[in-house]
Amino acid sequence: MVKAPDDIEEIISSMNNLPVDDFLGYSPNDMTYLLYDALEKNSPVQFLDKIDDGTLDKMPLFRIVEAYIKIIQREKHIKLTPLGALPRKVIKELYDLRFLLDDFIEIGLYKLWKEEDCISIRSARLTAELAGLVRKTNGKLSLTKVAINLLETNNRQQMFQKFFKAFVNKFPWSYNDAYPEVPLGQFGWAFSVILLGKFGNEVQTDKFYANLYGKAFPNLYTFFQDDSSNEDRQFNRCYSIRTFHRFMLWFGFITIEKKEIISTGHEPIQSTHILSSVFKITN
Numbered sequence: 001m002v003k004a005p006d007d008i009e010e011i012i013s014s015m016n017n018l019p020v021d022d023f024l025g026y027s028p029n030d031m032t033y034l035l036y037d038a039l040e041k042n043s044p045v046q047f048l049d050k051i052d053d054g055t056l057d058k059m060p061l062f063r064i065v066e067a068y069i070k071i072i073q074r075e076k077h078i079k080l081t082p083l084g085a086l087p088r089k090v091i092k093e094l095y096d097l098r099f100l101l102d103d104f105i106e107i108g109l110y111k112l113w114k115e116e117d118c119i120s121i122r123s124a125r126l127t128a129e130l131a132g133l134v135r136k137t138n139g140k141l142s143l144t145k146v147a148i149n150l151l152e153t154n155n156r157q158q159m160f161q162k163f164f165k166a167f168v169n170k171f172p173w174s175y176n177d178a179y180p181e182v183p184l185g186q187f188g189w190a191f192s193v194i195l196l197g198k199f200g201n202e203v204q205t206d207k208f209y210a211n212l213y214g215k216a217f218p219n220l221y222t223f224f225q226d227d228s229s230n231e232d233r234q235f236n237r238c239y240s241i242r243t244f245h246r247f248m249l250w251f252g253f254i255t256i257e258k259k260e261i262i263s264t265g266h267e268p269i270q271s272t273h274i275l276s277s278v279f280k281i282t283n
Contacts, residue, residue, distance in 0.1 A: 022215045024194065025283070031191070031216075038190040039165065045190040046280045051157045055277040060099040061167075061250040062160050065124040067097055069133060069147055069159075078141040085115035086125060094121050100250060119176050120250060123167075126175075131166035133159070164251070173242045182223045184235070185242030191216055192243050196253065197281045200271025203257075206240035207266055213239055244269060253278075 019025040026034070026044060033043040040046070056062060071090060072078055081087055095105075095112055100120040105112055115122050128134040133147040143151075150159045173186040185192070195209050214221060214235060224234045244267075248254045253275045257268040 023191075024198065024212075024216075026194075034190045034194075035188055038168070043190070044282050045193050046282075047161060048278060048280050051160065051278055053156060055274055056156050056160055058252045058272075058274055059160070059250075060252060061120060061124055062163060063097070063099040064094055064121060065128050065133075065163055066156070066159070067094055067099075068121075068124055068128065069143065069151065072134065072141060072143050073148075073151060076142070080136070080139050080141065081114075084139070086121070088113060091115055091118060091121055119246070123171065123176060123246070123250075127163060127167045127171045130170040131162045133162065168247075173246065176246050177238070177241055179234070179238040179241070180223045182220070184220050184223065185213075185239050185247070187220070188213065188217055189243070189247065192248075193253075193275070193279060194281055196248065196271045196275060197279070200254070200269070200275065203268045203270050205266045206244050206269055207236050209243070209269070210236035210239040213243075240267075251278075 016028045019027055020031075023031055030044050033040075034045060037043055038045055068090075071093065078086065078090060091112060091114070095102075095118055102112075102118050102120070104110055105117065110117065112118060115125070125134075129136060132144055133150075134141055135144050146162075147159070149155075150162075168186065168189050172181070172183075174181045174183070192209065192213060195212055199208070221231060221235055224231045224238075244254060244256060249256055251274070252272060254269050254271055
């Protein structure tokens, strides 16, 4: 007997609500919310209703963008260089706050001359524009009405949330490395938050997390098949750089015990209390 259309839809709906092992027991419907509507209603990962100042103070990248916005407030506007970058005096003022240090600058391998020498500052600057906090007009940067209002009301939580959403949803993480321009790491970033929430209390390696992420999104391996003998290592390294070194560490969600300046792919990683002070994760 042929199933009626309503029966088929009911079966499909039921299957989409079944737990999947490779998704850590989350269903396809859960993952749809996680991937395409993360942080919003029905998503397994959401912001907590209240994120206190003490938590925000421990987020290095957010501290950089706050300081950057206050510099623009103080100066009224910032004139960009002929190449469209921040002037060196602004870069130096932000770096000297020492919220996020660059290993190569710190060991003296190169000096801080221009914006691209410090990718954390560059990332904060570009994300602030994508978040609608800063606007660029005729080679000058100024604050938007939204940013001015948030500063006047001292609404740090809303400023953080706008900045964070722009960083995970709009700023292309691939801009910060030489790996393929594909959304590896950024796609499903909230699933990585879930992984960290589940396993982060114990020390794990970045390879451990990369393997779990790869099981959930195996199609992303195809972008590294040009070198099949090195596919896993390149995938793991790209995931680690983007997810841990240039996302979670920048927001204070993890600590990394770095033994070498260049990551080996086996670095011990552990979550911090910042993760549970920002996100509500549901099973």
